[in-house]
Amino acid sequence: MAHAHAQIYASASVLDEQQARGSAAAQARRRAEAGPNDCLGPREIDYLAARDSLYLATVSADGWPYVQHRGGPPGFLHVLDPRTLLMADRPGNRQHLSAGHLQAVPRAALILVDYPTRRRLKLVAEVTLLRPDQAPAAASGLPGLDGAERLIRFDLRGYDWNCSQFITPRYRADEWLAAGPETAPACP
Template identity: 50%
Template sequence: MAQTFLHTMFGPRSRALQEAAGSRASYARMEADAGAADILTAREIAFIEARDSFYMASVSEDGWPYVQHRGGPPGFLHSIGDNRIGFADFTGNRQYLSAANLAADDRVALFLMDYPNRRRLKLIGHARSSDAPEDMAPLLAPHYAAVPERAFVIDIVGFDWNCPQHITPRFTEADIARATQPLLQELARLRARVAELEELKT
């Protein structure tokens, strides 16, 4: 099922616009070098399984694109083998837009962001939802409080790494805590030393 991101996403109109913009030759070389299929490697899997959120696009029955943010504990989206990834669909607002869209058209696109390191991975594939125990079991997050309703299983067709241009670095509380911990420890040490010196004076 895997193809390549470029071969799947580049159509005649996008190629024509590339030609008009003068970028077609460069992208043609990329397509020629892309190989037979995009297969998830250890690099992509490690990136995927480190995420605690991502964006997933699907298409409604009327052709409208819909983008949904998905979140969970780090690793809630992970590889389940054979160029396949999955995640537990936790109980939310019960609009069921993504689930409904997939019943009509199983194609999805995912954006996975690493803001601190200014990296992003785009994935395209065919998705299905399932409440079968064999699909749910490998995707459960036992220490996460949210209730899983179903599993989403995605067979990856292609992927593309993007350049860091225009990605603004953003940091979580955990990122900031890790970065400032050495400074706070040094501050505590200095305060303790100052207190010792004050005692000596008295």
């Protein structure tokens, strides 16, 4: 099977741009050879369990993109199985933009960045909004779901590890302290 994430996004205009910029052949090989990337493996599951934030991208019924930052304790995005993830949607600024968009267009993209190691995982999923009492049986006993306004279930359609070239390393205080003084940049 071809690379699911790349197949989803390889629209005619993307293929035209790749052709115009000289990357069409390389990207076609990548789509054909990279594997399906539609089912999380141990590497992806471990990576997601360590993340404490993500960027959630939705699109309005009128086609306008919207990106929202979400955070919580490491592992707040729960992997129920290799194709299903679940996250608590907590009360925030009361705009309900992401939830409203997902009602109209139940698809989302997630970007999860590990800034210290400069790694980035992108996921694309179909989404179902659930009341807290509709939590799947696999979610029983998972931490961090109590107090949710709603639950967001992500049915994975594809993922991709993205290039780290332009990710600036950033550290939480605990990561900086754990890394030790040799990690500190030299003073000019």
